[in-house]
Amino acid sequence: MTFSDEKNKIESGALYLVATPIGNLADMSERAKKVLSEVDFIAAEDTRNSGKLLNVFGIKKPMISYFEHNKYARGDEIIAKIKSGDSCALITDAGMPAISDPGEDIVKMCRESGIPVYVVPGPCAAVSALALSGLSTRKFVFEGFLSSKKSERRRELGKLSSETRTIIFYEAPHRLAETLTDMLDVLGDRKISICRELTKINEETVLTTLSDAVKYYASNEPRGEYVLVVEGASDDADDDGSFADMSIAEHVAHYESRGMSLGDAMKACARDRGVSKREIYAAVMKK
Numbered sequence: 001m002t003f004s005d006e007k008n009k010i011e012s013g014a015l016y017l018v019a020t021p022i023g024n025l026a027d028m029s030e031r032a033k034k035v036l037s038e039v040d041f042i043a044a045e046d047t048r049n050s051g052k053l054l055n056v057f058g059i060k061k062p063m064i065s066y067f068e069h070n071k072y073a074r075g076d077e078i079i080a081k082i083k084s085g086d087s088c089a090l091i092t093d094a095g096m097p098a099i100s101d102p103g104e105d106i107v108k109m110c111r112e113s114g115i116p117v118y119v120v121p122g123p124c125a126a127v128s129a130l131a132l133s134g135l136s137t138r139k140f141v142f143e144g145f146l147s148s149k150k151s152e153r154r155r156e157l158g159k160l161s162s163e164t165r166t167i168i169f170y171e172a173p174h175r176l177a178e179t180l181t182d183m184l185d186v187l188g189d190r191k192i193s194i195c196r197e198l199t200k201i202n203e204e205t206v207l208t209t210l211s212d213a214v215k216y217y218a219s220n221e222p223r224g225e226y227v228l229v230v231e232g233a234s235d236d237a238d239d240d241g242s243f244a245d246m247s248i249a250e251h252v253a254h255y256e257s258r259g260m261s262l263g264d265a266m267k268a269c270a271r272d273r274g275v276s277k278r279e280i281y282a283a284v285m286k287k
């Protein structure tokens with residue numbers, strides 16, 4: 001571990017991705033405060049929200065708003081300022097920039113323009129929830145927010161139905177009950193860890209099952225911010241050769257019954273059997 005003055009000097013013409021608390025202000029790191037105090041300007045998802053955060057720490061800096069709907073025009077402006085020698089810190093409303101938050105595009109633009117990008121790591125709701133979940137943390141996938149449209153959401157879940165790694169989702173409270181129902185219908189009953197209001201006064205993590213969660217939220221209103229950590233599919237069915245006992249049509253129907261479109265079901269079937277999708281298509285059409 002190093003605590004080097006050299007490394008902690010702000011470099012001109014560089015972008016710093018600075019993680020901020022996901023609820024508990026005491027999680028603001030010393031380095032985050034130092035970088036935000038010393039850069040030339042701060043790009044923030046919501047300058048009003050970030051203004052409040054910076055006020056708490058007595059930091060005053062010029063801010064530029066950078067969010068989903070102005071990211072292209074603002075991105076060019078920010079890159080031009082950095083190229084002229086300014087140092088910039090990017091922050092979002094909470095947590096790690098670029099993770100279900102603005103940042104991905106500006107980092108890409110910096111990389112393409114040869115601008116150095118550094119990270120000031122810190123809180124991230126997804127990783128915190130995974131670690132707290134009580135589910136396997138050895139291998140996982142992060143899905144962020146599912147679609148707000150029911151049919152699209154079920155299609156997305158269908159694609160995940162044979163995913164054996166632990167799956168992490170973000171979800172808004174007003175959509176939680178519907179999403180849990182879709183998960184139960186498409187993924188089948190499995191363990192889920194529901195993490196709410198992490199690092200805040202009402203922090204709560206409940207390891208339960210999708211069927212019990214659906215029942216619970218049918219009569220209890222969700223409140224606060226949620227991360228859902230869902231157990232991966234058991235890999236017995238896919239890996240132990242049990243598909244060998246099914247015809248191709250049964251194999252495809254098995255995936256369709258778990259919510260996949262015909263196209264995705266054929267793709268999954270082709271992958272399991274190690275054959276081309278064309279071969280599966282031909283067998284299904286012959287049926």
Ligand code: SAM
Nearest residue numbers: 022095096099101124125170171197198225226
């Ligand atoms: N970049 C952020 C991060 O690193 O965690 C995530 C931003 S995303 C727009 C916001 C979502 O993260 C929320 O809707 C919620 O699902 C999750 N989230 C953020 N803070 C949370 C908290 N304190 N407790 C639980 N979930 C949280």
